[in-house]
Amino acid sequence: MGFYLTVLGSGASMPTGHRSCSGQVVNVEGFKILIDAGEGVQNQIRRSHVKMQSIGTILISHLHGDHFFGLPGLISSMHLCGRTEPLDIYAPKGLDEVIDAIFRVSDTQLNFQLTIHTLAPETPQTIFENSKCRITSFPIYHSIETYGFVIAEQPKNSLSLKRDVCKKYTLANDDLLRVKQGADLTLPDGTVVPNSQLTQPPKPIRRYAYCCDTTYNENLIPAIKGVDLLCFDCTFDSKNTELALSKGHGTTVQAATLAKQAEVSQLLLTHFSARFKDITPLLDEAQAIFPNTIAATDLAVIDLQNLAQSND
């Protein structure tokens, strides 16, 4: 099942013919997390490989329209399509008031339990955890209360088999289980094969960090240190650094500099201003500082598998 994300929208402020407003689905071993829900997010989900009803939880970074105006329509469509599974949304204070008002005036009683959790502006804290992943939120630096998120897969307790070595022996399933739990292997003739010859440590857990919308700030480094993929606000190029700061957004150079300082494996630029028809120059600016940088495009699927392997 892996660990990958699907970009639903990579534009800023307003949808354009080329880019929808902010939205991503992160898939951790089959558990799907929607981050932000700009207007039209339900259409983008339909255009992607993601099944709308398979979304397990929703994170809203902040309450500017380009990050949540698609949420009422998505919730409404989940309801109309017969969802009964509860849905939890994590968002800054105020979303519950808006959603309550919208469904009250439309006289809609949802078929499923909708719970909106209010994020608290403390330093990184776990807001959600299940068998697949753990999600932490932390405050970032925009014009209104805004949060970043780190989604980490759960540690794999069992050791990973050295298949080429194990092939040499005839191993029953319970032998394999014991070996993966750290036991040595005793052969029928009494020979003992040390566990270290048969296994290798579990792969390091993979982590994805989402920081949008925000300005550059070194205080972000501890929360995103060493993640496999960092998605960062790149509304502007370096020529617009002052404008970016005044609007609480990031630039190419700032995103790349922070990625380098935080020693992440790869940087994903997103939230491009509609003024940039061709974002190649923006990508060039970032890659000059942090070569392992890619640019988000709507409906792109980005796999963290290879990134994690490159860390082994």
Next chain:
Amino acid sequence: MGFYLTVLGSGASMPTGHRSCSGQVVNVEGFKILIDAGEGVQNQIRRSHVKMQSIGTILISHLHGDHFFGLPGLISSMHLCGRTEPLDIYAPKGLDEVIDAIFRVSDTQLNFQLTIHTLAPETPQTIFENSKCRITSFPIYHSIETYGFVIAEQPKNSLSLKRDVCKKYTLANDDLLRVKQGADLTLPDGTVVPNSQLTQPPKPIRRYAYCCDTTYNENLIPAIKGVDLLCFDCTFDSKNTELALSKGHGTTVQAATLAKQAEVSQLLLTHFSARFKDITPLLDEAQAIFPNTIAATDLAVIDLQNLAQSND
């Protein structure tokens, strides 16, 4: 400039790949009225010939999401694109509460004056009037408080010239003006040409009626009697008459029957359920009762000019 409407969305409940949610722009001599604003309406406006900032006023029929979830995004984009002209919205009670909450939590102060007028459930009443048109609202029959609208062009006071006859004489501009106001024409040789030879009565005013979402109800007839174009709820075909009634929607047969009873010039079917991939059978059902029926498709432009001429 004429009198025509641009269909932005012709689907029901949820956007699909083929049809957006409800939205239309009615253009009366250059004055543009947006009726309903389902999610994605700003995208549909961009795809059409309509300039977003040229919208003069907005009518919201009712507060189900597929008729207003696109309104916050549209208002937000008008603001971000620098609108300063005031905007008036006419909607059922409750929209003001939703819009206030949305822009309060996003800490947005609009650049323009936004006024939301609450529609009152009395019999037809004028809610808006300017030099181009007059708009009346009236209650229709859905599962929540819902309104229909009639948009009528203003009467043309001046007579219309018989150009073929007028060509025979040399007429100065002030002669033309006087003739259009009803005066006879006195030729240089003293001959008097009676006004009746030179002019014909003004064309009758054209009227457009919008009734969506609603069930069939004969009480609607007085409000829509004899309009040039009636847009009516056609969520279902005749096989689903009971389902339509239970959900407060109309069918092909009901729309066509009402169009015939109200003696309208043309019927426009809209709000098709996503279950109907091909709506040809629905159009056939309606045309069997009311031949001058057309089906709405997204981005279609429908001109009332010819319809009005056909009434002369």
